[in-house]
Amino acid sequence: MSKNDSNKSNEIDQYTRNVLQNGLSRRSFLTRAAMGTGAVAFTGLTGSMATASTDDCVKTAKSSDGGATLEFMPKPKPISDRDIVSTQTFDVVVVGAGASGVPAALSAAENGAKVAVLQKQAIVVSQGNTGSGIDLANSDKAAVEAMVNRLMGDSAHRCHPELVREWAYNSGEAVSWVIDRAKKGGAQIVDQGTKVQHGIHGVTEHKLNFVTSYCGPKPYTTGDGMRALAKVAEKAGVKFFFNMPAQQLVQDDSGKVIGVIAQDRDGKYHKYMAKKGVILSSGDYQNNEAMCNFFIPDLKNFERKQMDRTGDGFSMAYWAGGVIEPIGHTKMLHDFDAGPASMCDMPFLAVNRKGERFVNETVAMSLMNNYLRDEENAGHYSQVFDANYMEQAANWPGKLYSPEQMKIYMPEDPSPKIGVYESQINTYSANTLEELAVKLECDPKTFVANVKRYNELCKTGKDDDFGKPSAKMLPVVKAPFYGIHRRMRISTLCSGMLVDKNHQALDADGNKIGGLFVIGNLGGGFYGGVDYPLTVFGLSLGRCYTFGYLAGKYVAKL
Amino acid sequence: MKKLTLRNIMLCLALSFFASSAMADKTTLLDQTHAAKGLKCASCHGNAEQREAVTMTKCIKCHNTEKLAKKTKDVKPTNPHENRHFGTETDCAKCHNVHQKSENYCGSCHLRFDFVVP
Numbered sequence A: 001m002s003k004n005d006s007n008k009s010n011e012i013d014q015y016t017r018n019v020l021q022n023g024l025s026r027r028s029f030l031t032r033a034a035m036g037t038g039a040v041a042f043t044g045l046t047g048s049m050a051t052a053s054t055d056d057c058v059k060t061a062k063s064s065d066g067g068a069t070l071e072f073m074p075k076p077k078p079i080s081d082r083d084i085v086s087t088q089t090f091d092v093v094v095v096g097a098g099a100s101g102v103p104a105a106l107s108a109a110e111n112g113a114k115v116a117v118l119q120k121q122a123i124v125v126s127q128g129n130t131g132s133g134i135d136l137a138n139s140d141k142a143a144v145e146a147m148v149n150r151l152m153g154d155s156a157h158r159c160h161p162e163l164v165r166e167w168a169y170n171s172g173e174a175v176s177w178v179i180d181r182a183k184k185g186g187a188q189i190v191d192q193g194t195k196v197q198h199g200i201h202g203v204t205e206h207k208l209n210f211v212t213s214y215c216g217p218k219p220y221t222t223g224d225g226m227r228a229l230a231k232v233a234e235k236a237g238v239k240f241f242f243n244m245p246a247q248q249l250v251q252d253d254s255g256k257v258i259g260v261i262a263q264d265r266d267g268k269y270h271k272y273m274a275k276k277g278v279i280l281s282s283g284d285y286q287n288n289e290a291m292c293n294f295f296i297p298d299l300k301n302f303e304r305k306q307m308d309r310t311g312d313g314f315s316m317a318y319w320a321g322g323v324i325e326p327i328g329h330t331k332m333l334h335d336f337d338a339g340p341a342s343m344c345d346m347p348f349l350a351v352n353r354k355g356e357r358f359v360n361e362t363v364a365m366s367l368m369n370n371y372l373r374d375e376e377n378a379g380h381y382s383q384v385f386d387a388n389y390m391e392q393a394a395n396w397p398g399k400l401y402s403p404e405q406m407k408i409y410m411p412e413d414p415s416p417k418i419g420v421y422e423s424q425i426n427t428y429s430a431n432t433l434e435e436l437a438v439k440l441e442c443d444p445k446t447f448v449a450n451v452k453r454y455n456e457l458c459k460t461g462k463d464d465d466f467g468k469p470s471a472k473m474l475p476v477v478k479a480p481f482y483g484i485h486r487r488m489r490i491s492t493l494c495s496g497m498l499v500d501k502n503h504q505a506l507d508a509d510g511n512k513i514g515g516l517f518v519i520g521n522l523g524g525g526f527y528g529g530v531d532y533p534l535t536v537f538g539l540s541l542g543r544c545y546t547f548g549y550l551a552g553k554y555v556a557k558l
Numbered sequence B: 001m002k003k004l005t006l007r008n009i010m011l012c013l014a015l016s017f018f019a020s021s022a023m024a025d026k027t028t029l030l031d032q033t034h035a036a037k038g039l040k041c042a043s044c045h046g047n048a049e050q051r052e053a054v055t056m057t058k059c060i061k062c063h064n065t066e067k068l069a070k071k072t073k074d075v076k077p078t079n080p081h082e083n084r085h086f087g088t089e090t091d092c093a094k095c096h097n098v099h100q101k102s103e104n105y106c107g108s109c110h111l112r113f114d115f116v117v118p
């Protein structure tokens, strides 16, 4: 193995070791054949790894127990040179123009590289509003480390500390850069600072401040922000190719990634050679049903918020020898739009789609999906409260909207809908419980019976059914009654390919794959819990911007 | 490019025949609309023995997406032909089926986007 040892860091950290042992990879057939060892399992690291014949390796992958074959990841059919209608050469080729790809492209261009961006969709597409970083100059190091520690806890201690620190120590700079550059392209983007970061209370007693970029107000989004940033990138010389989904990577004999082949709308193939490296930033795989079923079976009944995220980058990186994090990927299911976002975690009575109380309502909205995985509920629930809420919930964490303010979330109210997504608002008021049940699409009988039961428990102050503290037991008795019908749908999936701290993909032996970099939600190691944590509001986009900014710079300087 | 197998073609044809005859009085399918304008199967599917699946680039030979977006700019609650996901380039086939009833692709996520899709 001496040939590759120079590429390998001396000590393999716990996170990487685990992914190498349990992740999914094609056991780098090419490399091993070249080394003359055949497809022998590398016992040095794994001991228990199943051996596979070289033929199997080429055709399909195996799961960590050696059993399951990943039929959804068939080897892409070779595209021969005579089918290629054009070839162009760049320093850096970025695959996917979203929240990580656009910053990566601009960052690489600003560092002197000639850059191409291949985008599957007809325009730059990304979603969300808030992307955050730590304002390093105004934070104590002990506070930054406390934040890192908290994020590792949030991820069930399964993430790669080095990658979390990459975010922690670079994100302030990166997010400020995104704000500055996006503004130059005409974006509606501002720094909301630390005051919007309600979730960080209690993380540290030391000084901790944030750069919180916000593309908004809604319906303006990060998608619009990234489109503005792309204009700045174009001015800096970046070439965008739209309707041009990447299909496969081009590798040289040593396995180094040297280009990308993409397909236009006419079905013709185009080759984009990359002298310094390819950066994959094609997002998650929520629209690839087989992949979802394999990596996160919990997702089966939930609706998707995005389109065209079929995990193309996973297939490409995997076939280039990359390793996918093992089963049990992290998911994000939210609804901040049906009613006020600042009321989503308020523990009002909650009922499922039928109208039954189903949970201790102190459970955060971001975790509710776990109670609603079945086909019937499919992520739907409603928060229910009555005319007394402004007084009785006044001291609850979050921010109450008055009945007047809440009208922008009520589709039945004729007021103009400003600062919201008109087609996602889903809040109702009614003078009777039966009427409210109908508006919330619950069974009225079940709903009324459950409200009655809840009101009885409120009277005693003891939640015999779910154990909610008495201070949070507000009865639903006085008309008008209110309901916010929230739909937990899949925002994103955020587990991915094994990378090192420079976002370079690693192969099954822990060696760097030359020329291959992976960022955004396609990159692994940053999360690890069942659900995406909301401690830092905008962590996801903040991480995408930051790793795009860093990887672009790094690859340009190679 | 995706190729249709003979079996799928037969199935499509059978389905479309069934659908056309069963629903002729309620909705006109787009194959009939196309046929009425003089289009033949080969106009979209090509002349080769193994008929080609129809990609969007075929549609836009006749239907200019930008003009279409202008035409529907006042459709409420929003212009389906110019959106935040695909600009003016949403794949026609996401909503418009030719041999089967079309569907409202937007409505599965966007509440109250009750488009009637021809």
Ligand SMILES: Cc1cc2nc3c(=O)[nH]c(=O)nc-3n(C[C@H](O)[C@H](O)[C@H](O)COP(=O)(O)OP(=O)(O)OC[C@H]3O[C@@H](n4cnc5c(N)ncnc54)[C@H](O)[C@@H]3O)c2cc1C
Pocket (backbone or CB within 6 Å): A095, A096, A097, A098, A099, A100, A101, A118, A119, A120, A121, A124, A125, A126, A127, A128, A129, A130, A131, A132, A244, A245, A246, A247, A281, A282, A283, A284, A305, A306, A308, A309, A310, A312, A313, A490, A491, A492, A519, A520, A521, A522, A537, A538, A539, A540, A541, A542, A544
């Ligand atoms: C409704 C919604 C709200 C959200 N709000 C927030 C928020 O406020 N804060 C936050 O932190 N996070 C938020 N998120 C999550 C956040 O949007 C994602 O984490 C982030 O966009 C991921 O960035 P990415 O670069 O990995 O992928 P994306 O931004 O999804 O970009 C990937 C791009 O790659 C393209 N692509 C795919 N396949 C190919 C291919 N084969 N070839 C070429 N291109 C390809 C796609 O077209 C896409 O444009 C939200 C998500 C949703 C859906």
